[in-house]
Amino acid sequence: MNYSEIAKPKTKEMQVAPNLLGEGDLTSKTPWPEIERELGVDGRDSFNLAQLAIDRHCENGWGDKVALLWEGKDGGEEAYTFEQLRTLTNKFAHALAGLGVQKGDRVFIFAGRVPELYVSVFGTLKLGAIIGPLFSAFGPDPVRDRLLDSGAEVLITTPDLKARLSTILKDLPQLRHTILIEREVKAAELDQGDVRYEQAMAAAPSDPPDTTTSREDYSIMHYTSGTTGKPKGAVHVHNAAIQHYATGKWALDLHPDDIYWCTADPGWVTGTSYGMSAPWLNGVTQLIYESGFGASAWYSAIQKHRVTVWYTAPTAIRMLMKAGDEITQKYNLSSLRHICSVGEPLNPEAVLWGHRVFHQAIHDNWWQTETGAILIANYPFMAVRPGSMGKPIPGTTPGIIDEAGNEMPHDAEGDLAVRPGWPSMFRAYWNNEALYRSRFNNGWYITGDRARKDKDGYFWFVGRTDDVINTAGHLVGPFEVESAFMEHPAVAEAGVIGKPDPLAMEVVKAFVALKGNYEPTDNLRRELMRFIRSRLSAAVAPREIEFLPSLPKTRSGKIMRRLLKAKELGLPLGDTSTLEED
Numbered sequence: 001m002n003y004s005e006i007a008k009p010k011t012k013e014m015q016v017a018p019n020l021l022g023e024g025d026l027t028s029k030t031p032w033p034e035i036e037r038e039l040g041v042d043g044r045d046s047f048n049l050a051q052l053a054i055d056r057h058c059e060n061g062w063g064d065k066v067a068l069l070w071e072g073k074d075g076g077e078e079a080y081t082f083e084q085l086r087t088l089t090n091k092f093a094h095a096l097a098g099l100g101v102q103k104g105d106r107v108f109i110f111a112g113r114v115p116e117l118y119v120s121v122f123g124t125l126k127l128g129a130i131i132g133p134l135f136s137a138f139g140p141d142p143v144r145d146r147l148l149d150s151g152a153e154v155l156i157t158t159p160d161l162k163a164r165l166s167t168i169l170k171d172l173p174q175l176r177h178t179i180l181i182e183r184e185v186k187a188a189e190l191d192q193g194d195v196r197y198e199q200a201m202a203a204a205p206s207d208p209p210d211t212t213t214s215r216e217d218y219s220i221m222h223y224t225s226g227t228t229g230k231p232k233g234a235v236h237v238h239n240a241a242i243q244h245y246a247t248g249k250w251a252l253d254l255h256p257d258d259i260y261w262c263t264a265d266p267g268w269v270t271g272t273s274y275g276m277s278a279p280w281l282n283g284v285t286q287l288i289y290e291s292g293f294g295a296s297a298w299y300s301a302i303q304k305h306r307v308t309v310w311y312t313a314p315t316a317i318r319m320l321m322k323a324g325d326e327i328t329q330k331y332n333l334s335s336l337r338h339i340c341s342v343g344e345p346l347n348p349e350a351v352l353w354g355h356r357v358f359h360q361a362i363h364d365n366w367w368q369t370e371t372g373a374i375l376i377a378n379y380p381f382m383a384v385r386p387g388s389m390g391k392p393i394p395g396t397t398p399g400i401i402d403e404a405g406n407e408m409p410h411d412a413e414g415d416l417a418v419r420p421g422w423p424s425m426f427r428a429y430w431n432n433e434a435l436y437r438s439r440f441n442n443g444w445y446i447t448g449d450r451a452r453k454d455k456d457g458y459f460w461f462v463g464r465t466d467d468v469i470n471t472a473g474h475l476v477g478p479f480e481v482e483s484a485f486m487e488h489p490a491v492a493e494a495g496v497i498g499k500p501d502p503l504a505m506e507v508v509k510a511f512v513a514l515k516g517n518y519e520p521t522d523n524l525r526r527e528l529m530r531f532i533r534s535r536l537s538a539a540v541a542p543r544e545i546e547f548l549p550s551l552p553k554t555r556s557g558k559i560m561r562r563l564l565k566a567k568e569l570g571l572p573l574g575d576t577s578t579l580e581e582d
């Protein structure tokens with residue numbers, strides 16, 4: 001095969017020697033004992049992710065180092081040292097305990113990127129409760145589904161986001177308390193069970209909470225979408241800290257002097273594993289940039305804060321490409337030392353564009369909610385093959401397998417699978433043991449992705465095996481969107497697919513059949529768009545709605561999304577033999 005490569009950099013000439021120096025460093029089968037020694041957890045069954053990420057640095061003399069550098073929407077800045085975070089997270093743990101929260105209880109957070117969010121997440125972990133971060137752009141329905149399924153007892157949010165949930169809070173009998181972060185809206189009206197964040201913190205002691213967590217205690221849960229049913233809660237354990245730390249060091253190449261910026265929203269797994277855990281486990285200062293995307297604003301943030309390591313996503317990179325090369329020249333981006341990307345396929349053009357404007361490769365890597373941490377990566381020392389996800393993380397064994405679980409020859413397409421046992425592997429789908437078990441087969445964890453591996457060991461993404469849509473790096477379960485459509489009185493049937501898109505990789509497209517007394521007008525289309533947006537989120541709402549007299553169905557009455565997709569893509573009509581009746 002003819003690969004165009006971005007040549008291997010001469011490590012001797014690099015400003016900072018990378019943490020992994022060559023192929024030899026990738027082949028260690030047992031890197032974990034040394035990593036555990038570095039983290040100080042070797043031989044210990046009990047440790048706590050939050051203590052490792054924050055308190056450990058205070059004990060090792062880094063208490064005064066800035067951990068969190070926050071730039072707010074209005075340009076205001078705040079800085080928090082590891083020592084300040086230690087005190088604040090201790091206090092938050094006590095505040096939760098004061099509300100009756102115990103180890104193993106579910107505490108969810110629905111907030112933007114404000115410092116209180118980071119304090120809440122790590123404070124919850126210190127108490128041994130399970131934190132469930134929610135995407136702040138969600139509408140009420142996804143929040144209700146997740147709080148109900150997890151049986152969350154506490155929700156941390158802001159008054160304006162709470163107002164967005166006004167229609168669903170009454171449906172959550174298990175939710176006992178809402179903690180309100182009043183950074184923007186002060187003195188909000190309190191309902192029964194509401195608590196003000198500042199008041200609870202002021203009253204709480206600052207000594208460490210009296211809780212012990214073991215490696216295998218649950219820590220974080222993230223809901224992730226599948227083809228059928230509502231999203232499932234993938235549950236992680238404190239032990240994941242080991243791989244967060246190791247991959248932060250190996251794939252993100254974090255060094256103590258770095259200023260690191262992860263652009264992912266804290267409601268998704270990249271936002272917690274790499275927007276919270278990995279950088280702080282590595283003792284690195286991380287920039288938290290409250291605003292969303294903006295080409296000038298992002299470049300300006302890199303320049304202003306002298307960002308050295310940047311972890312972002314393909315859609316964002318394609319949006320930057322669209323903003324043009326010229327704008328990059330208006331800023332001094334020379335601080336950037338290492339750039340990484342995750343979440344969707346990073347097209348070769350984007351890697352080459354990055355090489356042209358940032359003078360370095362953009363390093364794609366692969367992982368998913370269930371894997372908890374990076375499993376395949378392009379490392380700073382190696383030649384990058386644009387379009388490839390890279391090579392396995394030391395000590396992990398991804399493979400390309402056939403249906404029987406046999407490894408496939410080089411360059412053959414198959415299921416991307418992983419040998420179980422990597423430290424950050426998810427340990428459950430909440431309340432769904434059968435589904436969890438179904439993801440393992442013949443000694444492999446089956447990821448749901450198709451891929452191939454070339455003769456030199458580079459992995460290449462091919463596609464998903466299911467109907468899940470990846471729009472701008474967000475996985476969207478078609479069932480969730482279809483269910484929202486079905487709640488509208490005009491809708492008789494709905495089928496949802498991912499339609500290829502040059503910027504977001506895929507956008508959500510819905511096919512809708514109306515009830516007899518409704519006309520397929522533009523007004524109704526707009527109303528349906530608004531309806532879905534307000535219930536789910538603009539980020540996952542359909543970009544297109546097409547009315548059809550009826551939708552193609554299997555004999556058992558299930559909508560055949562694959563047929564809808566084949567039609568949308570203009571595949572020959574006879575070419576439906578591969579369409580499955582799922």
Ligand code: AMP
Pocket residue numbers: 224269270341342343344345346364365366367368369370389447448449461463464470473474475
């Ligand atoms: P999530 O669980 O929401 O983090 O989404 C994980 C899914 O995103 C994976 O199973 C892939 O389908 C996709 N994905 C993640 N990283 C990559 C990548 N580097 N290249 C292609 N697809 C990716």
